[in-house]
Amino acid sequence: MVTEEEIRDALRRVIDPELGRNIVELGMVRGIGLADGEVNLTLALTTLACPSKDRIISDIKSAIRALDGALIVNVKLVEMSAEERAKIVGEQQVKQYVAEPFNEINHVIAVMSGKGGVGKSSVAALLAIALRKQGERVGLLDADITGPSIPRMLGLHELPGTSPLGMLPAVSPGGVKVMSINLLLAQEDEAVIWRGPLISSAIRQFWGDVLWDRLDTLVIDLPPGTSDATLTVMQSIPLNGVLLVTSPQDLAGMVVRKAARMAQLLNIPIIGLLENMSYVQCPDCGRQIEAFGPSRAEETARALGVPLLGRIPLDPELARRCDSGEVESYPVDAFAPLAATISVLVPDVKSKPQF
């Protein structure tokens, strides 16, 4: 006959993939009832919208059935109170973050697409540069751990320094503070073959263990996809909003809509949509060639109910300066309106999202 104690012990093997600790230690197991071959268990989640919910429940059932395969396991879900949630998140932060209490960051904006190769990184870099040229104190956090582009674009290669309060960001010639995994690798083309938990922990460290100091705006360059990296940024960093980047292809639009839905599900405001690579201008005859097909940006923006902030052409000169680490010398006039738009929009999204 299985005892409640044995069940509790078995549940110590169930790890919350989000928090990396077992559900008993986290105080998520609220009550265990045993009667007539049935186990009735109450599980408190940080949020009922927890994306790992199904996995945790399935792990609980496996762990209990490993004790006695005939047991029927019923899991009742409840949601933690704000205090309980704060305590867990607080413990995580006390454990992990060194520099965060010393940072003072006014606005955090993530550049997101869902789709790869639409120019998120160049938009993020140009936005940071434009804000910097307006006199803001600006940081740029490269959350793309497996495909980081930011240091190369800004010509940064040196290992960042450290202080007793945390890692120090690298600083671009123009004065943008930068943190990226590629600053920490011996060679920029070294592969980072990490599964999700390590990716997430690197991103959390870039937020909490880097001494950003005082910033008006921190721009975060997200990787493609709606998995670990994006989820960690959205759940662990108090974003003021996301800027969506798309390309003219409707296929890209479809994936960008997935990203937008993710932001909506997690209550992160969408600042607007920006279409990149809209056309290529022929240097000989001036013809505007729609290399990725006709634009669908207005359609996509309307479907998402967000403003279309602009359409940027595909410019070989931008590609060249990104490759050679001179993106700061790219004439950002074309982007100043964008930077202005963002500055106007930011106060509207100042209210931090609810967790």
Add this chain to the structure above:
Amino acid sequence: MVTEEEIRDALRRVIDPELGRNIVELGMVRGIGLADGEVNLTLALTTLACPSKDRIISDIKSAIRALDGALIVNVKLVEMSAEERAKIVGEQQVKQYVAEPFNEINHVIAVMSGKGGVGKSSVAALLAIALRKQGERVGLLDADITGPSIPRMLGLHELPGTSPLGMLPAVSPGGVKVMSINLLLAQEDEAVIWRGPLISSAIRQFWGDVLWDRLDTLVIDLPPGTSDATLTVMQSIPLNGVLLVTSPQDLAGMVVRKAARMAQLLNIPIIGLLENMSYVQCPDCGRQIEAFGPSRAEETARALGVPLLGRIPLDPELARRCDSGEVESYPVDAFAPLAATISVLVPDVKSKPQF
């Protein structure tokens, strides 16, 4: 005083993130010695190159120190024998796969880039179509779970069927068998907000729970990045080789080199490099515009020691047909040489990689 038994029990809380089971159950804990406040432990890894190595060791130390914070923990690493490894992998497969024993797949080729938006999916689709037109039985596994493009390109929307032996792939009008997460979603732009373990398990199911039946070639479309999805494909599916896709930007080249190093580290042969989006042809004056800057493909191929298989222009017509689900009607003549090259190369990489 802590006992060996207590240590063993504590280690049951350490989960191998790869295999999703605890290290004691997996037989990875080989010997526990206790003397003078020190714990000496031998840990057998499936491979010493295990990317989760550091995480497992750190979890072991935390688990033991939770019993007694003063304990010094020394972990000695050894590698499992081929038989031990096969047993673990075998158990995993027996647990998970339904259809795999009924499938007979001659060649498996993954289309990879590391970088997003360089056209992996269109290359994968065109390759599958070209092989199919040569009379091969071809499958196309979309391993991009958060940004899947394949069903849209081939105009596939219906839910795939099931049989007692597993899920049935969808079949394109031209006869390519397809499996993708987007075939399973109610709406194609629904977001899949999953962390790594769920992504990996979906991919393993697409390999082992889908009744592919007999195939000459299975083409796998990989997502960007070198994290969970790519790692799972490389570790769980017996790849004959990978086809690398890049774009002219050196920034893309840098990320593609990361992908190539990952393949090399995991002993997966690289079939060759293909440059996509090499130039745009002006429809008015015929000028070839290098929209992403000058090509670096030869340089990248040489640095990696792999053949350069070709350079493909950026064609608005291809974008249009991908958007409208008519990629099968795209004139693949331009790709027939590529398909022929692959057919020639495949026998050379027939020897399965060593695990």
